[in-house]
Amino acid sequence: MKILVTGGLGFIGSHTVVELQNEGYDVVVIDNLANSSTQVLDGIEAISGKRPAFEELDLRDKSEVEDFFKRHSNLNGVIHFAASKAVGESVQDPLLYYENNLGVLTYMLQNLITTDRANFIFSSSCTVYGQADEMPITENAPVKAAESPYGNTKQVGEEIIKDTCKVNPQLNAIALRYFNPIGAHPSAEIGELPLGVPQNLVPYITQTGMGLREQLSVFGDDYPTEDGTCIRDYIHVVDLAKAHVVALQRLMDDKNEENFEVFNLGTGKGSSVLEVIASFERVSGEKLNYKIAARRAGDVVQAYADTSKANEVLGWTAVSTLDDALKSAWIWEQKIRS
Numbered sequence: 001m002k003i004l005v006t007g008g009l010g011f012i013g014s015h016t017v018v019e020l021q022n023e024g025y026d027v028v029v030i031d032n033l034a035n036s037s038t039q040v041l042d043g044i045e046a047i048s049g050k051r052p053a054f055e056e057l058d059l060r061d062k063s064e065v066e067d068f069f070k071r072h073s074n075l076n077g078v079i080h081f082a083a084s085k086a087v088g089e090s091v092q093d094p095l096l097y098y099e100n101n102l103g104v105l106t107y108m109l110q111n112l113i114t115t116d117r118a119n120f121i122f123s124s125s126c127t128v129y130g131q132a133d134e135m136p137i138t139e140n141a142p143v144k145a146a147e148s149p150y151g152n153t154k155q156v157g158e159e160i161i162k163d164t165c166k167v168n169p170q171l172n173a174i175a176l177r178y179f180n181p182i183g184a185h186p187s188a189e190i191g192e193l194p195l196g197v198p199q200n201l202v203p204y205i206t207q208t209g210m211g212l213r214e215q216l217s218v219f220g221d222d223y224p225t226e227d228g229t230c231i232r233d234y235i236h237v238v239d240l241a242k243a244h245v246v247a248l249q250r251l252m253d254d255k256n257e258e259n260f261e262v263f264n265l266g267t268g269k270g271s272s273v274l275e276v277i278a279s280f281e282r283v284s285g286e287k288l289n290y291k292i293a294a295r296r297a298g299d300v301v302q303a304y305a306d307t308s309k310a311n312e313v314l315g316w317t318a319v320s321t322l323d324d325a326l327k328s329a330w331i332w333e334q335k336i337r338s
């Protein structure tokens with residue numbers, strides 16, 4: 001069975017390629033290396049004993065996408081990670097996001113609907129919920145006006161797929177709404193490689209722990225939560241990767257009830273920023289240098305998943321704890337800086 005993984009050298013993509021290869025799938029990776037490097041192929045091979053086929057392509061070139069699908073007409077499934085994902089950058093450069101996240105998605109789908117049966121997994125995000133009214137968040141929670149072009153591309157991306165599935169029964173798609181992916185493979189052969197100053201909490205924590213950053217700023221401790229800091233659902237990237245394989249197998253085994261389905265992927269547990277810091281200090285034995293700073297625009301107060309649909313329908317449950325994830329992130333950070 002041959003699977004295309006776009007963005008397969010990125011953080012979540014590379015961990016998913018490992019899990020696919022562990023399950024015996026043949027994988028072909030497309031990546032434009034904008035936010036990754038071919039060294040990740042070495043890490044994937046070191047873990048799973050196989051080096052996936054790799055093509056450096058920019059999917060924004062429609063003819064490149066068409067040519068790829070002509071050369072690979074025997075794909076059994078596609079997992080589409082390739083997209084830009086920095087919230088702040090999307091505000092500054094919306095057209096980059098609409099072209100890279102939606103234009104590319106359109107080209108992919110235009111090719112997939114020409115096949116007899118396409119199995120398509122789409123990388124979506126809990127960001128589509130905005131500040132949900134109720135916790136934990138179920139898949140039926142209303143999709144709210146996006147707070148950023150990035151978030152909008154996830155909402156519109158899902159709509160594009162849903163509309164396409166409606167008139168193309170041969171297209172079978174699952175959108176996976178990630179909560180907050182963190183951590184690294186326990187082998188420390190692959191992990192998160194944020195470019196520049198990390199925007200996300202956990203890589204900023206581990207870089208501060210390594211002394212690459214002077215001090216972590218906690219963006220606000222005056223929120224209406226127990227300790228005043230924001231709450232998120234931090235899910236180990238390996239648990240997240242495994243969910244992609246399970247979702248793909250659901251489509252390949254033709255077990256999906258609808259030809260467009262949505263699943264939340266989280267642990268079902270909310271953790272505050274201060275609790276994440278405490279977890280880091282526990283697993284690293286290091287005291288973290290942080291200060292309380294002003295709130296960050298666009299942050300929601302809390303977001304954690306109701307995971308019952310993925311648990312019951314996919315038969316998938318996240319198994320790693322917050323400490324497991326922080327420990328793997330810390331080991332990875334130490335390795336790449338050694």
Ligand code: WQD
Pocket residue numbers: 085087125126127178179180181199200201202204216217218219220229230231232273296299
């Ligand atoms: C988590 C918490 C911050 C950094 C974003 C995207 C989401 C997904 C994951 C791509 C918040 C606080 C952070 C720091 C801090 N991205 N924080 N100091 O914002 O929940 O989600 O990344 O798919 O779509 O929106 O994650 O890690 O940026 O922030 O206090 O230096 O940590 O305020 O409460 P977020 P995050």
